[in-house]
Amino acid sequence: MLATQKLFVTVKLSSNWRGLLRNAGAFPNTVLQTHIVGQHPRIAVLPHCQSKQTWSHQFPILKAPRATANLHCLSGDRELDKKINNWLEWDRNPETWCTIKDAIKAQEWDKLRSWLMGRLKFGTAGLRAEMRPGFNAMNDLVVIQTAQGLCAYLKEQFPDKKKWCKQGIVIGYDSRHNSKRFAELTAVVFLTNEFRVNLFQRFVATPFVPYTILRYNCLAGVMVTASHNPKQDNGYKVYWSNGTQIITPHDDAIYQCILKNLQPTKCSWDRNILIDNELLYDPYDSIIPAYYDALRREIPSQLLVANADCPLSFTYTAMHGVGYAYVEMAFPTCNLDEVIPVEEQVEPDPDFPTAPHPNPEEGEKVMKLSIETATSNDSQIILANDPDADRLAVGEIIDDGEYKLFTGNELAALLGWWALEIYKMGTEKADLAKCTMISSTVSSMILKSMAAVEGFNFHETLTGFKWIGNKVIDEQKAGKKVLFAFEEAIGYMVTTNVIDKDGISAAAHVATMACYLRTQKCMSLQDKLRDIYEKYGFHTSVVNYVICSDVSLIKTIFKRLRTFKNNEKNTYPTSLLDGEFEIEHVRDLTTGYDSSKPDKKATLPVNSSTQMITFTFKNGFVITLRTSGTEPKMKYYAEMCGKPEDKRWDELELITRRMVKAAVDEFYEPEKNGLQRNS
DSSP, X not given: OOOOOOOOOBOBOOGGGHHHHHTXXXXXXXXXXXXXXXXXXXXXXXXXXXXXXOOOOOOOOOOSOOOOOBOXXXXXXXXXXXXXXXXXXXXXXXXXXXXXXXXXXXXXXHHHHHHHSSOOOOOSSEEEEEBXXXXXXXXXXXXXXXXXXXXHHHHHHOOOHHHHHHTOEEEEEOSSTTHHHXXXXXXXXXXXXXXXXXXXXXXXXXXXXXXXXXXXXXXXXXXXXXXXXXXXXEXXXXXXXXXXXXXXXXXXXXXXXXXXXXXXXXXXXXXXXXXXXXXXXXXXXXXXXXXXXXXXXXXXXXXXXXXXXXXOOEEEEOTTSSHHHHHHHHHHHTTOOOOEEOGGGSSOOTTOTTOSSOOGGGTHXXXXXXXXXXXXXXXXXXXXXXXXXXXXXXXXXXXXXXXEEOOHHHHHHHHHXXXXXXXXXXXXXXXXXXXXXXXXXXXXXXXXXXXXXXXXXXXXEOSSHHHHHHHHHHHHHTXXXXXXXXXXXXXXXXXXXXXXXXXXXXXXXXXXXXXXXXXXXXXXXXXXXXXXXXXXXXXXXXXXXXXXXXXXXXXXXXXXXXXXXXXXXXXXXXXXXXXXXXXXXXXXXXXXXXXXXXXXXXXXXXXXXSOEEEEEETTXXXXXXXXXXXXXXXXXXXXXXXXXXXXXHHHHHHHXXXXXXXXXXXXXXHHHHTOEEOO
C-alpha cells in the first residue's frame, strides 16, 4: 500500500467549494483536510503519489477553479524554483504532477533542471520527444501550451472570426500512448476559442490530415504521432492551410506564440467541452470515401483490369501501427486481391512488442516476421508501413527464395518511372516540359538523370517533406504538373492528392506497378530497376549513421571539417585516401558556403542550427554528412551517379563502398571520437 507523501499547497477558494472538495471523487487517492483561518477556508492537499515510467491512463480533472499555489522550493536556483512553481501551478495531470513533486521531495535538482529549464522547439514541422513530465517532453501541459500558441498564431494570420468557425482546423492521431488524449486536449483549446474542430474519432494514417485540410479548406492541421520512433515517444506535427507541413517563418512564429501563452486557461483541461459541441465534427465518414475515390481515379482503367487478373500475392505489415485498416480498403479499391497480413503486427499496439524500433527502413532486423510470413505463404511482394502509415518499404522475392528489400532510393527510381508511365497512359498529349519531379538533397539524383533524358523538370530541396511539399505548391502556382516527389527515408508522394508522403497510396501504386510489370512485361520489380539503370545510368547509394549523443562533440567534428586547413574558415578536405579520390566542390548548408558557385554562396536555404555538408567528387561520388533532427545520430548519405554509357556496375559498386568507408573513417573519425557505428 502506498504511503501518504505530504505536500502542503495553500490555495484560496470561496467557502462554496468546501463540500465539493470534501467529496472529490475525481482524486480517489487524495486526502483532503480543510482548515478555517479567519474568514478564509484553506485546503491542504495530500496526494498519494509515486513516479511511474509511463503514463498512459486518462484521469478525470477536478472541476473546481485552480487557485494560485504557493510552494517554497529549496533548490538553491531561483530560476529553477520558478519553473518548478510554474509546473505545479499549471499541470493538472495527477501522474506528471506527482512525479515532479516526488523529485522535489527527493531533492533531485539535476533531474528537475534537465526536465524544466529547457523547452521543446519546433523541429520536423512540430514536436517529437519522450513522454514524461517537463517542458522539454511530450505531456498534457506541453500539448496544451503548444495548442494555445498555435491557436493564437492562427488568430493573427486569419483575423476574420468567420473563418475560425467555418474553416477551422483538423486533428488526427495515431495509436501511440496518449495520442488520443493529446488530440482531445488540442481540440478543447480550439473549441474554447470558437474554432470549428474536425477531430477524427479513431486512429488514422497521417496522410488523411493534409488531405482533409485541402478537402475542407481548413486553416491548419495537427497530427499527433511520433512516426517510427520508439514507444516512449510521441509527437505533434503541424500542417498549414496549403496542406503541407509548416516551414519558416510559421514554425518560428508559432514557437514565439507558445512562449506568450504558457499558462493554461481555466477550460483547457476540461474534456467535457467535447460532449455535444456544435463546433466539433468527425470528418471520417466524409473524408475516407473521398480519399479512396481519388486514389482509384489516379490509376488508368487498363491497369485496374490488369490488377484483377494479377497472380501476385502481397504480404503486408502495419508494424503495430494504424496502416492495416487503410491498406485493406485501398487494395479492393484498385481491384487488387486482399493482402496477407503479418498477424503479429497487424493490430495497433503502442508498445510495439515485436518491433522495439518500428522503422521498416532499418531492413531485415525489423522485417524478420514479414519475410517469414511471405515465405510461408509463397508471397512474392512484401509491403511495410511505418506506424503512422506515411512511409512505405518494399521487398521482392529472389530466385533462391530469399527477399530483396529495396532501399528508399531504389524504390524511388521505380516509382519515378511509374509516375511518368501512368501520366503518359492517362494523357492524350503528354507535355513533359510542363511536368516536374522533386527530391530532397540527401536523396538519390536518379530523378535528375531521368529528367535529362525525358525532358521534364527536376528540383532539389532541403531534407524533409516540409520542404518538398512547399516546393510542390510553388511548382503548381507556376503552372507545372508535379508527377512525383520523394525522400530517401522511404517517403513517397505519387500524386498531389496529398501534398505529403503517403504510405497508403504508395502501397497501392507499388502493387499496381508490380502487377503491370508481371502481366504486361513479364518483368519483376528488380528487372525493371535494372532496365531503369540501363537507360538513365547506374545509381548506387549507401545511407547509414553513427550514434553520438554529445552535442558539443558533434559541433567539434563538423567545425574540424569546415576549418580543415590550419583552422582557417571555409577550408574543407580536398580528397580521400591520400589524394586517390579528389573532391570537386563542397556545399555547406549550415554556413551557406558553396564552392561550386561564383559567389561561393549556396542557393538552397541555410539553417545554422543543424549540421549539413555535401562533398562532390570528380568521379561522380557524392556524400552528405548531416545530423538528425529527432535522434542522436550523425547520418551519411552517399551515392555514385553513373553515366548511361558506363556499364561497369560491379566496379562502381565496389568503388562506392570503398569511398563510403574512407569518408566515414576520415570525416567522422568514429574510433577517435568514440562513436558507435550502425551495422
